[in-house]
Amino acid sequence: MITAARLGKRYGDKVAVDDLSFEVRPGTVTGFLGPNGAGKSTTMRLMLDLDRGTGETRFDGRRFETIRHPMREIGAVLEAKAFHPTRTARNHLRMLAAGSGIPATRVDEVLEFVGIAEVARRKPKGFSLGMAQRLGLAQALLGDPATLILDEPANGLDPHGIHWLRDVLRALAAEGRTIFVSSHLLSEMSLMADELVVVGRGRMIYNGGVDGFVRSFTQSTVLVRTPSVSMLVDALRAVPGISVSAEGADGVRVSGASSATVGDVAFAAGVRVHELSTTTASLETAFMTATGAAEEYVAQAPAGGGE
Numbered sequence: 001m002i003t004a005a006r007l008g009k010r011y012g013d014k015v016a017v018d019d020l021s022f023e024v025r026p027g028t029v030t031g032f033l034g035p036n037g038a039g040k041s042t043t044m045r046l047m048l049d050l051d052r053g054t055g056e057t058r059f060d061g062r063r064f065e066t067i068r069h070p071m072r073e074i075g076a077v078l079e080a081k082a083f084h085p086t087r088t089a090r091n092h093l094r095m096l097a098a099g100s101g102i103p104a105t106r107v108d109e110v111l112e113f114v115g116i117a118e119v120a121r122r123k124p125k126g127f128s129l130g131m132a133q134r135l136g137l138a139q140a141l142l143g144d145p146a147t148l149i150l151d152e153p154a155n156g157l158d159p160h161g162i163h164w165l166r167d168v169l170r171a172l173a174a175e176g177r178t179i180f181v182s183s184h185l186l187s188e189m190s191l192m193a194d195e196l197v198v199v200g201r202g203r204m205i206y207n208g209g210v211d212g213f214v215r216s217f218t219q220s221t222v223l224v225r226t227p228s229v230s231m232l233v234d235a236l237r238a239v240p241g242i243s244v245s246a247e248g249a250d251g252v253r254v255s256g257a258s259s260a261t262v263g264d265v266a267f268a269a270g271v272r273v274h275e276l277s278t279t280t281a282s283l284e285t286a287f288m289t290a291t292g293a294a295e296e297y298v299a300q301a302p303a304g305g306g307e
C-alpha cells in the first residue's frame with residue numbers, strides 16, 4: 001500500500017503539485033492521469049524522495065529513506081533512457097543487482113521476462129525507446145519488489161508491446177503487488193487500470209474506480225429503435241429532465257434517463273421497441289471533460305482553417 005499525504009512542490013511562483021493525497025492499494029493497477037505539465041512526474045519524484053517538497057509518502061507505513069534495499073521493495077522507472085552510457089544492458093543490471101544483494105542469476109531471468117535477452121550484451125545507448133522501456137521494466141523488477149512505480153511505461157512501445165505490458169502489469173497486480181503507473185494512452189489505461197488518480201495543474205481532480213470516473217464526467221445515453229418514433233418522442237418529452245434527439249429514421253437518442261425508465265415510458269405509451277441500448281462514453285471523453293479547464297499547455301487552432 002502506498003499512502004501519499006499532502007504532497008506539494010513549487011518552482012518559484014509556480015505550484016507544480018498542490019496538496020495531493022491518495023492511496024494506491026495492493027492487488028490493483030492504479031493509473032495516474034493528467035494533461036501535459038499536470039505534475040505527474042514531479043509527484044512520482046516526490047514519492048521516491050528524488051525531489052524536495054512538502055508532504056510525505058509511505059510504503060506499507062514506511063518512508064522511502066528508511067528502506068534498506070529499496071530495489072527489493074519498490075521498483076521504479078521514471079525515465080526511459082536513464083542507463084549507464086558505456087555498460088551493456090546485462091552488465092548495467094548486474095551492477096545494480098550486486099549493489100542490492102540480488103543474485104546475478106536474476107538478471108538473466110528479468111531480461112528474458114521482458115523479452116530483450118537477445119540484445120542484453122549490447123549497450124542501451126543504441127536501444128529504441130521501446131527496448132529502453134523494456135530494460136527499464138527489467139530493472140524495476142530486478143529485486144522482485146511488491147511495489148512498482150512507472151512513469152509512462154507504454155511510451156515508445158508498439159501495439160504488441162503495449163498489449164504485452166498490459167498483461168504483465170495486470171498479472172503482477174493479480175499477484176498482490178501495488179502498481180502505480182502514469183500514461184497518456186487513455187484507451188490503454190481504461191483496459192489496464194482498476195483505479196485512477198487524475199490530476200490537473202497539480203491538483204486532484206478524481207480518485208477512484210475507472211467506471212466511476214467515466215460516470216462522473218460523462219453522461220451515458222440510451223438509444224431506442226422503434227417503428228413509432230413520434231409517439232415515443234412525445235411520451236419521453238412529457239417526462240421532466242429527459243431530452244431526446246433523432247437518430248436515423250427509426251431511432252431516438254435519449255439523455256437524462258436510464259434504459260429502464262425509457263423502457264417503462266415506452267411501455268406505458270404502448271410503443272413497440274425493437275432495440276434499447278445504453279451507450280457509455282469512453283475514458284477519453286471523461287478525461288477531456290474532467291481536465292479541460294485544467295490543461296496547462298493549450299495548442300492554438302491552426303490559422304486559416306476555413307471554417
Ligand SMILES: Nc1ncnc2c1ncn2[C@@H]1O[C@H](COP(=O)(O)OP(=O)(O)OP(=O)(O)O)[C@@H](O)[C@H]1O
Nearest residue numbers: 011014016034035036037038039040041042043296
Ligand atoms: N525543474 C523544473 N523547473 C521549473 N518548473 C518545472 C520543473 N519541472 C517541472 N516543472 C513544471 O512543473 C509542472 C509539472 O511538471 P511535470 O513534469 O511534473 O508534469 P507531468 O504531468 O509529468 O507532464 P508530462 O505529462 O508532460 O510529462 C509543469 O508546469 C512544469 O513546467
